[in-house]
Amino acid sequence: MLQKFQNHINSNLPFLIGKKLLLATSGGIDSMVLLQLCHLLKLDIRVAHCNFQLRGNESDEDEKFVKYQCEMMDVLLFVNRFDTKKFAEQQKLSIQVVARNLRYEWFNTLLINNDYDYILTAHHLDDSLETFLINFTRGSGLDGLTGIPQQNANIVRPLLAFSRNEIEAFAKENNIQWREDSSNASDTYLRNKLRHNVIPVLKELNPSLLDSFENTISNLQQAKSLGNDASQMVYKQVVSEEDTIKIDIAKVLKFQNHKAYLYQWLSNYGFTDWNAVYDLIKAQSGKQVFSETHILLKDRNHLILFPKQNENERMSFSVKKEQKEVKFPLKMAFCNVADISVQTTNTIFVDEEKLHFPLEIKRWHEGDFFYPIGMNGKKKLSKFFKDEKYSLLDKANTWLLCSDNQIVWVIGKRQDERFKVTETTTQILKINYTP
Template sequence: MLTKFQKNINTNFPFLQKAKILIAVSGGLDSMVLLDLISKTKIEFAVAHCNFQLRNDESDEDEDFVKSFCKENSIKGFFQKFDTKQFAEDEKLSIQVAARKLRYEWFYELLATENFDFVLTAHHLDDQLETFLINFSRGTGLDGLLGIPSQNDKIIRPLLFFSRAEIETFANENQLKWREDSSNTSDKYVRNKIRHHVVPILKELNPSFLESFENTIQNLNQAQSLVDDASRIVYRKVVEDVDKQKIINLNELLQLSNYQAYLYQWLMPFGFSAWQDIYDLVEAQSGKQIFSEHFRLVKDRETLIIEPKSDKISDEYFINNNQSELNFPLKLTFCNVSNITISDSKTIFVDSDALKFPLKLRKWQEGDYFYPFGMNGKKKLSKFFKDEKFSIIDKENAWLLCSENQIVWLIGKRLDDRFKVTENTQTIIKIQLV
């Protein structure tokens, strides 16, 4: 197994040879074998152990076991206790999801604070099979059938090619010690039910089932690479990246017979999961929205727009007459000038005497109107937005600079004619969006 493990490192993870790594060690069979294998290489490593305090004294005994092992073998160790039950309750998560979240957040914190390059975990082929069956039973796309990736960002799983039987054989041959997790014998969790009742039947039906499953995963990965290639090619034709937004052209999208598959590929990385709602959004009226944890998807006329959720900010900001700049939520500068220079969408020149301080920066409201520079008469902002083909998000992001109740500037778009510089103007103020 050691030879096979070293070959796997050299072939798939050669960068680990010069890296500084953390090994996630629970004290169980799998992680103690991974620790032993890595110790037989020249890779620099330390140990990270999580005590989730879910099994009373047994959790503390696991921690003590790993601490003692590290001390006896002069291995640097990092140890962390978590109040997992309280965290799960506060965040409204299952215990398993809460433990996973706590675990990986702490790992990434250690990577940053202790200058480690990667974290190695001891997931193996049987774990891969169980994950595949869990996802399959719940309904999933191709990505869910791929199971656990061998590398996910800074997390690397070098034992995925090994069965639990191989790992146990290696441990016994090398007289390794480990701790048994009593919760592994319980059928409380779905994973354990699959491990104890489903997988044995599959192995009974086919003694080479794990090898066959490994071939299946390889074939699925090859299929996924074809999907990824097609997705990238079509993406360039259908999606436009604009600042932090991704704009999906529905006219182009709907020409594809399998457009739902492309939407799935593009939206899944943003955490969206309500797929039927998303597919229905294509035919919905403008303004309909769907949210993931950090993003929103908006139907706007003939497009779908993906953008990050915006932080809530105040509705109003004030600028005094002696103030030369505003730095948030926009950066605006104010200065007196003697004459008008080149004006553009980000710069206006106004008659100082027409302004009433303090000026107010605010979002637009239904019923707002102004007198667009260069036009005769007033116009509702809603009509101006429509004529200028503002998207829903453009309207949400629009800011107004106001003098009392009058709009001075639809910022970045149009000056109000009532505040323009005339031949009677005595003092000119230059206002610029920086």
């Protein structure tokens, strides 16, 4: 297996040679074999071990075992203990999901802080088969049926070309020690049920199951590649990327498999309720679907994708009297002038004596109103937006320039009548906004 592993690295993963590698090591047979193989090939390795404190003394013994093995090999070791149950309760997520999130967040922190290059995990061919079957039973597209990827960004899985039987044989032949996780014997989790009860039957029906599975994965990956190529070609025809991602509904509906294209384009933005996404095409304008990070909006003839506002975008920003320019959150310039020149939506002139500094740049809120220049009386911003046919995206991107909570300017749109220059004005302030 050592020679096969070396050939696999040289042929398929040569970028690992000479790089700083962080091995995720639990103490189980898979990770201990990977550690030994990398050590024998003299790869530049160090080890990271997570103690999730889920199995009492057994978890602590795993930690001690990994420490001892790393000392024997003279390999640098990082250990982190997590109160996993507490995190799961706080975040209202399953133990498995929380453990995975904690593990990879810590691994990435180690990479960044120590300038390491890649994380290596010990997933193997049987793990990939189990993942395939899990996704198959739950209902999945091609992404879920192409197994575990050999590389995902800075995470590399160099044992995916090897079966569990090969790993066990190498461990026994080379007297490699490992720790057994007692939870692996339980059928509480779906993965264990498949491992203990389903896959043995499949292997009995087809002794070459893993070879057949590798061929299937290869075929599915090629089909996925064809789908990606088609998706990119259609994307260029129906999607525009100016300020936001806009999907032309009429154009995308010309394709019979438009749902597949929407999934391909939007899956990376965290959407999970795909029926809601697909139904958005025929929904009323203004309907939205949310992911944790993004909003997909139906706006007349388009689906518009944009990120949710973060906390910084909801903050207000002050402008002092002596300040000549603002660079964030908008680019604006302030200067005193003697006369009024051409006023546009992006340039206004105000009576400086009517202003109370510091001014404030902020987002609009429901109930806000102003006195649109050239009109008699006040108008709610919500009514102004409706009259101007603003989309929800337009509203979300609107900023206000205010003085003592009074709107001076709906920036880039309309000035307020109360602050305009009159015949009695002695100090004129020119304010310019650069989109």
